[in-house]
Amino acid sequence: MSTQVPASSSRWQSLADQVLSGYQLTREEGLEILNSSDDELLELLAATYRVRQKYFGKQVQLYYLKNAKSGLCPEDCGYCSQARGSKADIPKYRMLNEEKLLEGAKAADEAKAGTYCIVASGRGPTDKEVEHVASVVEKIKSEYDLRICCCLGLLNEEQAQRLSQAGVNRINHNLNTSREYYDKICSTHTYQDRLNTLKVAREAGMELCSGLIVGMGETLEDIVDATFELRTLETKSIPVNFLNSIEGTSLEAVDELDPRHCLKALCLFRMVHPSTEIRIAGGREVNLRSMQAMGLYAANSMFVSDYLTTKGQAAEADYEMISDLGFEVIVSGHEMDASTEAPELAGQTESC
Ligand code: SF4
Numbered sequence: 001m002s003t004q005v006p007a008s009s010s011r012w013q014s015l016a017d018q019v020l021s022g023y024q025l026t027r028e029e030g031l032e033i034l035n036s037s038d039d040e041l042l043e044l045l046a047a048t049y050r051v052r053q054k055y056f057g058k059q060v061q062l063y064y065l066k067n068a069k070s071g072l073c074p075e076d077c078g079y080c081s082q083a084r085g086s087k088a089d090i091p092k093y094r095m096l097n098e099e100k101l102l103e104g105a106k107a108a109d110e111a112k113a114g115t116y117c118i119v120a121s122g123r124g125p126t127d128k129e130v131e132h133v134a135s136v137v138e139k140i141k142s143e144y145d146l147r148i149c150c151c152l153g154l155l156n157e158e159q160a161q162r163l164s165q166a167g168v169n170r171i172n173h174n175l176n177t178s179r180e181y182y183d184k185i186c187s188t189h190t191y192q193d194r195l196n197t198l199k200v201a202r203e204a205g206m207e208l209c210s211g212l213i214v215g216m217g218e219t220l221e222d223i224v225d226a227t228f229e230l231r232t233l234e235t236k237s238i239p240v241n242f243l244n245s246i247e248g249t250s251l252e253a254v255d256e257l258d259p260r261h262c263l264k265a266l267c268l269f270r271m272v273h274p275s276t277e278i279r280i281a282g283g284r285e286v287n288l289r290s291m292q293a294m295g296l297y298a299a300n301s302m303f304v305s306d307y308l309t310t311k312g313q314a315a316e317a318d319y320e321m322i323s324d325l326g327f328e329v330i331v332s333g334h335e336m337d338a339s340t341e342a343p344e345l346a347g348q349t350e351s352c
Helices: 011-020 027-035 038-056 098-110 127-143 157-166 191-203 220-233 259-272 284-295 315-325
Strands: 059-069 115-120 147-151 170-172 207-209 212-214 237-242 277-280 301-303 328-331
Touching (some): 011 038, 011 259, 027 220, 038 259, 059 277, 098 115, 115 127, 127 147, 127 157, 157 191, 170 237, 191 207, 207 237, 212 220, 237 259, 259 284, 277 284, 284 301, 284 315
Parallel strands (some): 059 115, 059 301, 059 328, 115 147, 212 237, 237 277
């Protein structure tokens, strides 16, 4: 049996060479990655890994989150189980009290997680909720050596200032898709609203964490557009979610991803954002399936255990996967014993 060797197999290594020398990919080259043949996937991953290795070696950053407020959202983001109109069977509760949020910080600290992420559903927080989170953050900062990332929805200038003043290091607010496609997935707020929140967060002195969800019916051009929009924002961290179409949401029937496409998307992100933390976020298990480990040749970060309203694979299986790759777990700067027990976790898939 004769098999044809892909003619362009060195194309990706040349592109990696260029990226390693400081070259910035064009949109056309980004699209080329997403359009590449499955036969070239190993070559693409090998080339991408060289870029990942330069900036992150074999390190894998793990993230832990607390779902501080669940469900009850008036917004209509089609991918989200917490959206208005969603019939998904999820926990619903208002903002956790101080005790519960402090418990989360303790769990994060015990697991040597350098960053404690506080995530709340909703269009955006009330001033009272911001004050509550800010006062808890001040307490956390006085007790623990933890970085704090908040994902609270749309913020105004004053709210961003208050969070920053309290010691919040980073704001997560995802673009989710391209500007062009945004109104197909949400009608209750705009892409510009999201950009405005990122702007006020940055102006208040906080770092930005922002990413997207692949697989919501967007075109390859939409993915490339969102990737490049993030480059203009200079985000420190990019979570790449893959749609986990949850029963009861308006995107429940959308199921268009295969693991090879997911891997190409991760390669695109690494090549466009060589030195930025790229996180395999929600939908990892159901979309990458048996190829999850390969995603870490492009990405350098992931969530472990459960997501906001869906289950992830057991943390032990994640640790084993990382160890099998010969990679090492770094939780925001601390090396972590693979036997460390994970705290109560909630990861992010229905990104707010
Ligand atoms: S993503 Fe956030 S804003 Fe959108 S519906 Fe879900 S909880 Fe609400």
